[in-house]
Structure formats: structure tokens, C-alpha cells
Amino acid sequence: MLTALREVQIPLLAVMLLGACAAKAWRQLSSHPVHRDTGPTGLFPVYLRRPATVAMYLAELGLGLGLIATAGRLGHAGPGLPATLVRTGTALFFLIAVGALNELRQRRPDSGCGCFGELSETPIGLRTIARSGLLCASAIATLGVPPLRMPSSSAEAELWLAALAFELALIAFLSPELGEILVRLGYSEPCELRRLPVGRTLSALHGSSQWRRYAGQITTATPVDVWREGCWRFVVYPGVARDRHVDIVFAVYLQARRPAIRAAVLDADTDEILALIETHESAFF
């Protein structure tokens, strides 16, 4: 059992390191990149935060790839120095993480741990520190593990899987990110909070029957006003109908496909409603 536990640590640690690195890179490329002050890099002076962030990316990437590359016979060439070096480096990395998180918890109790690209902004707690400690212990356990091999029997494979499941469950219990991931998986942003470019609203409007109905009365190519209230975006065009100057107002519901669209024609001088095209879609507001 103990041997099985030691052998599953190498792929597990590699996946954790590469996953953390990928999550950070993904967040950095997203529309709301992680600020350099998050996580342990916030402990550094401002001018050192960027280098510290880059160093952490590189360390995670290098150690993750190194664990995989040295897991087989290649890492055990000679006296097994490459594998020992990478695994010692991994243990050191997580040991430093334990110290840094503990320090951050004392100095900035409101701060998240910055793990997995600040996936969870939950303040650092004992669980987060314990997770780093567990991974450090895992890395220490890999020292001296011979080259990885396929299980020799189904009983051994089951033992490996059981050990892996146990440790994954333990890591999940210690991870504040898990709850956040589950929420995000089932989360659909309400239309009131969704950013939608004006161009898409106009494209939807120009493809609608309401637009075709009034296109002949509209006198300018671009709207004179566009604004948004919650789930509706309003678009106003000036026009002429029966020799009267009118404002043609469209309300476009902010959803990606087949949005509800309403239209009204108002006398530009008296604000009298001359026409109102109503639909019966349910909508907020």
C-alpha cells in the first residue's frame, strides 16, 4: 500500500503543478487578468512582483515537466540524479509555499492564496496551508521511488486507483477552489450583468422584422442614441412618417439568439405615440 501511495505521487504532483501553471496563464490572458499583488507575490516589493510572478510560473512549469520527464528510466540514468534533483526541487517549492502562505495569512488576512490563477478569492486558511504541506510531503515521498512502470496485476492496479482516489479526495477537501469550480460549472450570468457589444445588438436589430417594417421611415444610417437598462438595450433613430418628424425607438432584449425586439414610433415634437409594436416575450423590466 505504501509503495502504491509513493508511486502515484509523481503523476499527481505533475498534474497539480501543470494545472496551476495553466490556470494562471489562462487567467492572465482572460479579460480580467490576475493582479500581480495576489497570492504570495504580494509579499514582495512592488518592483519585484512581476519577476516573482514570472519565476513562479516557470518553476511550476519546469517542475511539472521535469517530474514527467524523469519519471521513467531517463531520470534514473547514472545514480538517479535528475529524478532526485527534480523531486527535491518540488518538495522545496511546496515547503516555501507553506511558509509564504502562512506569512501572507498573518500580514494580509483578506488576501487569497493566488493558487490556480486566484480561482478562489477565499482568504487563506489552515486548509490551504495544509494542502501545500500535503503536497510537500508527497514530493518528499517520491524521493527514491524507482522508475514508474505499469501495474503488474489487476489487484495492484486497483490498489493504485484506491490510493489515487483517497489522495484526490483529501486534496479536494483541502481546496477552496473546488466549491468555486462547481458553482462556475452551473453558473449562467444573468442578462443584466452580461456584457454585450452594441454591434451585436444592432446586428440583431437589423435582421428583425421590426427593422424591416420601419427601415423606410428612418432617415439616418446610425442611431442618435443607444443606451442600456438591465436586460434591454434601446436604440433610437430619427425618421419621417406622414410628413411628421418622428423618433423610432427599438428595445432589444440582451440575449445571444433571437432576442425579443419591440418598437415604438413617437412624434419628435409632441412625444405622442404613433405606433407601438408589442411582443409578449417575458422579460425583466
Add this chain to the structure above:
Amino acid sequence: MRHLADIPRWCDDVTDSANPTRFARRSLLKAAVLGRRDEPGHITLSAPAGGAAVAHNSLVYAVTGRILDVSPHILVLHTDRGEQRFPLAAATEAWRGGSIAPASLRQGDRAIVRRSLPGGPVVDRIWAEIGRVTGTILDREGPNGLLVDEGPAKGRRIVMIGPEATGRIQVRFPRLVPGYLIDVIGLKRDGFLQALIPATSQPPYRAGHPPAAPMVNGHVPDPVSGTAVWHEPGEEPENLLGLAYPALDPETSCERGASGAMACSGEKDAVDPHDTGPGCVRLPYLSVGSVLRLRNDCAERTRLLPVTSCGATARLFCDRCVTCGTSRKGRIADLTMASFVELGGALEVGCFNATMMIGG
């Protein structure tokens, strides 16, 4: 097929807009197209030539003006309606850096007064030369001077903390260093604010890292509860009835232009509130001219108020108001000074617990 590049940018900056009537008609046009023109609570804005849009619903409690004369029994103000006289009751309180007798107010002071009854002649509160600075500390000059960035829409202000207020302010704002938030009330001086009262407690995080709001499934709750605060008029009319809303539609608001300039200036502690996420309250995107129904939960007074400007800086503050009980976390409205007084708020307190209903 029209391309995005052909579509002009619709700027929602009231003070800079060449055509404020655009905002004034939005409420009316929305009601028309959604078929809700007959619903109660409809509010319109007027648009004076060359000025920002002003709410038609006039002030009934608050009056702003310059003090022409004051005695123990009467206050004479020069307002936008000309000279107005207000009898003072024995219980009338005045504030000018602290509670003082009304007769101690000075001629020439800018003042805002609150009537005892709607439209009545007697006033019960007077605030003179009161000011407020809310934003991110950019620089510290000596032990008492601070340069504060109030956000892309409002610019920068200088705050001086006098020795008599240092202890009081530092208890609530322990980190008076660049990168942290400040919110102080005090006396307006020539070119700076003399800070006297902390308007809240300093959030423990750096200005650029407000905590995220909990995720919302379905629709955003309506009404929304939280904190309502006030801001100085700046370039707005003093008697403007309205509020700066923290979540203007990013596709049609213009404050990002100014923030770009801020970023170019190379100040590492400057924070663009548009880049920090929604803050700790998830509010629906609205625009200038949208109408909200705001309730002061402490005074139990409600008004319909139009959105008149961008209040993105309010997103940075995940604080609570404790004027009457403890409010929910986060600022939901940054009222004009006149609106705050109109709703029964005490300016020197800085906030009231509020409930906001979107759409009036």
C-alpha cells in the same frame, strides 16, 4: 451590413455631452417602447441650455445656496431662485467643521439646508462648506498631505489632515499610504479638503483588489440593499437630484478614456475601478437617465432618482453602513449632496442604509 467600426461611440458623460436632452428623453422613450407610460413613478429630466440634465422632480427638503446673512433667528441664502429667507427654530443644528450655533455660520459660505417639512419655511439642519474626498491614495506629502484619485470621472483632490483630526482618522484609516482607499469628510478649503471625520473604516485590501461579489443565478435581486453615500457636486449643478451609479453600461459610457490617460501617467497606485470587476455587489448595467427608486431605510424616506453620472469608484468600497443597524456589504448608490439631504441623510455621517429598486 454595417461594420462595428462604422458605429459611433455613444458617450454617457453628462457634463461633457453636447446634447443633454438625449438623456432627458430616455425615461420617456423607454416607457413608450415597453408600453409602461401610464405607470406611476415616471420621472423626466429637463435639460437647461449648456448644462447637465436636471431632475424635474424638484427638491422639497434640501436647498443649496450661499449664505448672505445669518442671525439666531433667520438665515438668508442666495439660491438659484434668488434670495431666500429661512426661519431658524431653537432646535436647528448647524455644521461647519463640527456642530456650531447657526449664528456662528459665516457670510459667503456655501451651504445646504434641510427643511423640517417638505417645502416648509423652517430649516432643521444646515451644513456649511462641507466636502468629501473618496478614492485611492496616490501620494503622501509629509505627515498630513495626501493626493487622492477619485476615479476617472472626478479626477484628483488634495486632502490635508489637521493635527486635531489625525488620531480620529488614523484609528479608522491605519494605512494612509499610496494604493489604499480613503474616504473622509471635512471642510472645503481653497484647493484642498481639510479632513475632519472618517466617513467609513478603511477596507483592509489594496484599492485594486475589492473582494468579488457572490455569483447570482437567475436575475439580479430587485430590490438591492446596501450602502448609499454622497459626493460633492464637482461640475454638476449643486441642486442636482440624482446619483452616480456604480455599474454604468461599459459599452456606452466614456470614463475609460480618462482612465487611459491615468494609466499612461505611470502612477503605479492609480486604480481604474472599471478594471477591478463589479465590486462586492452585483448591480445590473444601467445608463445615464435610468431611473431608480431609492429608500433611506433609516429615515424611511423614498425618492425616484435618475442616474446622472458614473460612480464606479463606489465599487472599490466593500464596506457597510451602520447608521441604523448594519447594512449589507457594498455601495449601491453615490448620491449627489442634494439628493442625500433630500432623502434625510446627515452629510457628516456619510452614509445611510439603503434599498434600491431598479426601474423606478
